[in-house]
Amino acid sequence: MELYTRRDNVTLEIHVWHNIMHYMCTCTEGFAFDRRSRQCIDVDECRTLPEPCFGAMGCVNQNGGYLCLPRNLYNRQYRQDTPAVPDQVYQDPSAGFSDTFLPAVPGGGGGRGAVEPSYPRVRTTAQCILGYTLAEDGTCNDIDECETNSHHCNPTQVCINTSGGYTCSCTEGYWLIGGQCQDIDECRYGYCQQLCANVPGSYSCSCNPGFILNPDSRTCQDVDECEDEPCSHGCFNTYGSFMCNCDEGFELAADGTTCIDLDECSFSEFLCQHRCVNTPGSFSCICPPGYYVFEDGRSCEDVNECDTGNNTCTTAQVCFNFQGGYTCLDPLQCRPPYIEVSDNQCMCSAENPACRDKPFTILYRHMDLSSGRSVPADIFQMQATTRYPGAFYIFQIKSGNDGREFYMRQTSNVSATLVLSRPIKGPKQVVLDLEMVTVNNVINFRGSSIIRLTIFVSEHPF
Numbered sequence: 357m358e359l360y361t362r363r364d365n366v367t368l369e370i371h372v373w374h375n376i377m378h379y380m381c382t383c384t385e386g387f388a389f390d391r392r393s394r395q396c397i398d399v400d401e402c403r404t405l406p407e408p409c410f411g412a413m414g415c416v417n418q419n420g421g422y423l424c425l426p427r428n429l430y431n432r433q434y435r436q437d438t439p440a441v442p443d444q445v446y447q448d449p450s451a452g453f454s455d456t457f458l459p460a461v462p463g464g465g466g467g468r469g470a471v472e473p474s475y476p477r478v479r480t481t482a483q484c485i486l487g488y489t490l491a492e493d494g495t496c497n498d499i500d501e502c503e504t505n506s507h508h509c510n511p512t513q514v515c516i517n518t519s520g521g522y523t524c525s526c527t528e529g530y531w532l533i534g535g536q537c538q539d540i541d542e543c544r545y546g547y548c549q550q551l552c553a554n555v556p557g558s559y560s561c562s563c564n565p566g567f568i569l570n571p572d573s574r575t576c577q578d579v580d581e582c583e584d585e586p587c588s589h590g591c592f593n594t595y596g597s598f599m600c601n602c603d604e605g606f607e608l609a610a611d612g613t614t615c616i617d618l619d620e621c622s623f624s625e626f627l628c629q630h631r632c633v634n635t636p637g638s639f640s641c642i643c644p645p646g647y648y649v650f651e652d653g654r655s656c657e658d659v660n661e662c663d664t665g666n667n668t669c670t671t672a673q674v675c676f677n678f679q680g681g682y683t684c685l686d687p688l689q690c691r692p693p694y695i696e697v698s699d700n701q702c703m704c705s706a707e708n709p710a711c712r713d714k715p716f717t718i719l720y721r722h723m724d725l726s727s728g729r730s731v732p733a734d735i736f737q738m739q740a741t742t743r744y745p746g747a748f749y750i751f752q753i754k755s756g757n758d759g760r761e762f763y764m765r766q767t768s769n770v771s772a773t774l775v776l777s778r779p780i781k782g783p784k785q786v787v788l789d790l791e792m793v794t795v796n797n798v799i800n801f802r803g804s805s806i807i808r809l810t811i812f813v814s815e816h817p818f
Contacts, residue, residue: 386420395518419485419520487520512537529557549575566596588614605637629656629818644816646680656818678724679814681783688720706803715791715806722810727782728817734765736774738790738807743770746798754806756788764790774809782813 383389383396390397401408401422402415409415409424416423484496491497501507501522502515509515509524513532516523526537543552548561563569563576570577580598582591587600602608602615609616620639621632628641643649643656650657661667661682662675669675669684676683690702693710697703700720704711723736740749751764751772761778774790790807 396523419487485520510535510537527557547574564596566598586613603637605639628654630816644680647816647818656816676722676812678812679726679818680816681812681814683812685722690718694718715804718806718808720808720810722812724812724814725776725780725782726817727784727814728779729776731776731779733776734773735776735811736790736809737767737771738764738774738792739771740792740794744794744796744801747794747796747801750793750795752791752793754789754791756786761786762788780813783815784813786811786813 386399386401387396388399389395398417398419400417402417405415408422412426413424414426416425484490487499487501488496489499498517498519499506500517502517507515507522507524509522512526512530513524513535514527514537516525524532526532529540529542530537531540532538539554539556541554542548542559543554546552547559550564550567551562553560553562561569561574566579566581567576568579569575578593578595580593582593582598585591586598589603589606590601592599592601600608600613600615605618605620606615607618608614617634617636619634621627621634627639630641630643630647633640633642641649641654641656646659646661647656648659649655658677658679659666660677662669662677667675667682667684669682673684673686676685688696688699688702690696693708693714694702694704697717702718702720704714704716704718706716721736725735738751749770751766753762753764753774757763759778759780761776761780763775763777764772765775766772772792774788780786788809788811790809791804792807793802793804795802
């Protein structure tokens with residue numbers, strides 16, 4: 357006959373969740389947690405398991421387990437002359453105790469009475485179930501395994517006595533893993549809002565810089581650093597820190613709290629059209645002589661000395677203004693054989709033999725040009741004012757274009773444009789003779805006129 361018995365202890369697990377510690381009691385195999393009594397009660401495996409025993413074995417429920425006994429123990433018929441069967445003892449290696457199971461014999465010790473029940477009679481040294489002991493008054497009292505030190509709890513565990521058994525548990529801050537009480541790492545479960553230091557059986561919370569620990573010793577509260585006025589200008593409190601800001605024209609120093617003057621002039625050479633002067637918290641633009649600062653505070657505008665009267669020209673001279681300055685033009689004096697026909701034109705008559713092969717007229721014009729002006733640029737236009745039937749016109753630069761900075765582009769039969777092809781740096785004065793050649797093959801005529809163009813190139817590119 358084979359006998360199997362199983363009895364396990366109750367374990368207690370502590371599950372720690374974020375911000376809230378939940379306690380969940382679970383029972384080992386053979387027990388189930390009863391919510392009403394809040395304790396572990398025995399599970400009747402013979403009723404709950406579909407096939408707790410195999411073959412010819414029958415199931416007998418026990419506290420914390422069950423027994424599998426041969427079914428013929430329940431059905432064996434005993435005769436009066438059935439010899440006595442020796443006691444058969446089966447030891448549960450996990451329980452640490454022994455029970456003696458005897459097959460049933462006829463009632464009355466060999467009399468001729470009725471047949472005994474088919475289940476076996478169990479005779480033990482104690483007439484109580486496992487975990488209890490027989491008292492003098494015949495009652496069964498619970499055995500306190502914790503007090504008698506008859507438990508099998510690990511040295512790291514705490515023994516808790518229960519009715520008919522005991523539980524191996526762990527102290528607060530520990531949980532049972534693999535039969536050993538191991539420290540619960542509360543920091544792993546985010547029990548602290550910010551910083552957490554795990555210690556055996558407990559934990560300690562702290563806060564990042566810029567926060568202080570609340571009275572609950574878990575959460576952190578922001579510190580308003582601006583109350584202590586750490587910034588030299590403005591302060592803005594942030595979550596866990598603060599930020600300093602500076603007034604316009606200043607920048608934050610490396611220490612993050614003081615403000616130093618911002619040198620706006622170092623940002624770009626184009627901040628001012630001429631020259632930038634840094635000032636505390638700002639900047640100002642200045643212009644060279646002959647200019648004034650425009651309304652935008654950055655551009656330079658030419659001062660027209662001829663209009664303002666702030667010039668040194670005599671009444672006999674003509675004041676000519678150009679970018680950044682002016683010049684006084686003397687009255688026109690035509691060189692012979694030319695004669696003056698207007699304030700700015702000299703003519704050489706065709707009837708004068710000395711005028712042969714000379715331009716018929718010389719017209720004087722003046723213009724200004726900014727230094728370094730971008731190219732190409734159309735700067736002057738020349739056009740025939742008198743037209744003759746059958747004539748055509750040729751426009752060209754006769755003199756003054758030694759540096760090849762200019763060329764003529766004919767725009768129509770009677771007009772052309774002077775084009776600046778290379779930048780010219782000033783201050784400089786350029787005199788060009790722009791010639792218009794008139795050709796009439798019908799009457800076999802060829803003549804020319806000159807525009808003497810004086811260009812005043814400014815010192816600055818504005």
